[in-house]
Amino acid sequence: QWDENRVQNFLIIWWKSSSSPLDDYCYNEPHCDPYAWGDLVPSCHPLLEEHHSPIDLDGRMSRNQSLDSLLLEGFQEVQTGPWILQNDGHSVILQVGSGMSVRGGGLPDVYHTAQLHFHWGGPASNGSEHTVDRRRYPMEMHVVNVKAVHPNFTAALGDPTGLAVLGVFIDVAYADNVHFGHISQKLSSVAYKGQTTKIKPFPLLNLLPKHNMSQYYRYYGSLTTPPCSQAVVWTLYEVPVHISWSQLAQFTSQIFSTEEDAEQVTPLQNNFRHVHPTFSRGVFMSKGAKRFPASSSHPLRATVTLLHALLIG
Numbered sequence: 366q367w368d369e370n371r372v373q374n375f376l377i378i379w380w381k382s383s384s385s386p387l388d389d390y391c392y393n394e395p396h397c398d399p400y401a402w403g404d405l406v407p408s409c410h411p412l413l414e415e416h417h418s419p420i421d422l423d424g425r426m427s428r429n430q431s432l433d434s435l436l437l438e439g440f441q442e443v444q445t446g447p448w449i450l451q452n453d454g455h456s457v458i459l460q461v462g463s464g465m466s467v468r469g470g471g472l473p474d475v476y477h478t479a480q481l482h483f484h485w486g487g488p489a490s491n492g493s494e495h496t497v498d499r500r501r502y503p504m505e506m507h508v509v510n511v512k513a514v515h516p517n518f519t520a521a522l523g524d525p526t527g528l529a530v531l532g533v534f535i536d537v538a539y540a541d542n543v544h545f546g547h548i549s550q551k552l553s554s555v556a557y558k559g560q561t562t563k564i565k566p567f568p569l570l571n572l573l574p575k576h577n578m579s580q581y582y583r584y585y586g587s588l589t590t591p592p593c594s595q596a597v598v599w600t601l602y603e604v605p606v607h608i609s610w611s612q613l614a615q616f617t618s619q620i621f622s623t624e625e626d627a628e629q630v631t632p633l634q635n636n637f638r639h640v641h642p643t644f645s646r647g648v649f650m651s652k653g654a655k656r657f658p659a660s661s662s663h664p665l666r667a668t669v670t671l672l673h674a675l676l677i678g
């Protein structure tokens with residue numbers, strides 16, 4: 366049973382983990398950036414472990430016809446709140462309490478939704494973690510779900526399928542996204558590391574690509590932050606959601622990785638980890654995915670297309 370105690374337990378563990386030595390990582394200084402994480406935490410070392418995230422998603426994926434839409438329970442309802450928005454110095458995290466879960470879509474079990482957070486770039490650069498055919502989107506949202514059988518987050522990290530993370534690409538458009546407004550309007554209250562604020566719950570489904578939920582990619586990988594545990598079943602939705610330039614700018618220029626009273630304030634930017642090789646891993650498209658037609662993944666066809674492009678110019 367997923368009760369309030371267990372949620373409290375989770376929050377405490379998240380809170381503790383953000384004041385442990387694991388918190389000493391960063392994104393933009395050579396001594397603690399993603400290439401140095403392996404020195405801080407061995408499990409982040411790219412040569413010791415082979416199932417890292419993120420990765421580039423390209424036309425070499427194969428289709429798996431048994432990957433149908435996931436069942437998102439409680440995502441359409443307004444949950445009891447409040448929810449807590451927090452700046453942990455590495456991202457902005459929304460703790461969503463209990464009441465939501467995901468299953469189906471080839472997931473091995475039921476997973477309870479714990480939090481969502483974001484990765485972004487800078488004023489002139491994109492910052493999604495996964496790339497699609499080498500393209501980096503402006504932002505990426507991660508909805509983190511924990512396998513129901515685990516009593517706490519630490520236990521889930523020891524299970525190769527302990528977490529199910531839903532990744533949503535965020536692109537820019539002219540109009541504000543009113544649903545993201547629930548979060549972006551509150552960002553000024555969590556500008557500095559350690560700050561938290563309450564948020565009135567809203568249907569989480571509104572942040573997802575509602576009409577294209579059967580279109581996604583699937584692979585097994587890791588957390589993209591220390592301890593980089595290889596414990597994640599990844600689901601990346603193919604179709605992005607859109608926010609406005611000004612909503613994007615609120616992330617890229619109004620959030621800081623430093624505390625309010627720090628001598629020098631540092632904007633939190635480019636908080637994404639570099640892409641990793643897939644090695645022998647299978648990367649799959651869902652039954653409904655559309656972007657990469659099966660034929661275009663054929664190497665001969667790709668070569669012919671390239672030749673064609675070179676000849677025609």
Ligand SMILES: *[C@@H]1O[C@H](CO)[C@@H](O)[C@H](O)[C@H]1NC(C)=O
Pocket residue numbers: 429430431432470471472647
């Ligand atoms: C397709 O997905 C299902 C559900 O995750 C899995 O059991 C099956 O092994 C996958 N097929 C291949 C060829 O990997």
Ligand SMILES: *[C@@H]1O[C@H](CO)[C@@H](O)[C@H](O)[C@H]1NC(C)=O
Pocket residue numbers: 491499500501502503536537
């Ligand atoms: C960054 O995102 C913009 C807007 O979606 C896109 O036009 C551009 O190609 C992206 N840049 C890279 C390097 O992927």
Ligand SMILES: *[C@@H]1O[C@H](CO)[C@@H](O)[C@H](O)[C@H]1NC(C)=O
Pocket residue numbers: 378516517519520
């Ligand atoms: C997490 O659960 C595991 C397995 O039940 C237990 O051994 C461990 O002490 C728990 N850790 C915390 C921090 O509660």
Ligand SMILES: *[C@@H]1O[C@H](CO)[C@@H](O)[C@H](O)[C@H]1NC(C)=O
Pocket residue numbers: 576577580604655
């Ligand atoms: C999203 O889903 C709608 C409705 O099924 C479909 O018409 C549209 O082509 C899909 N969009 C993309 C980019 O695949």
Ligand SMILES: [Zn+2]
Pocket residue numbers: 482483484507589
């Ligand atoms: Zn993330």
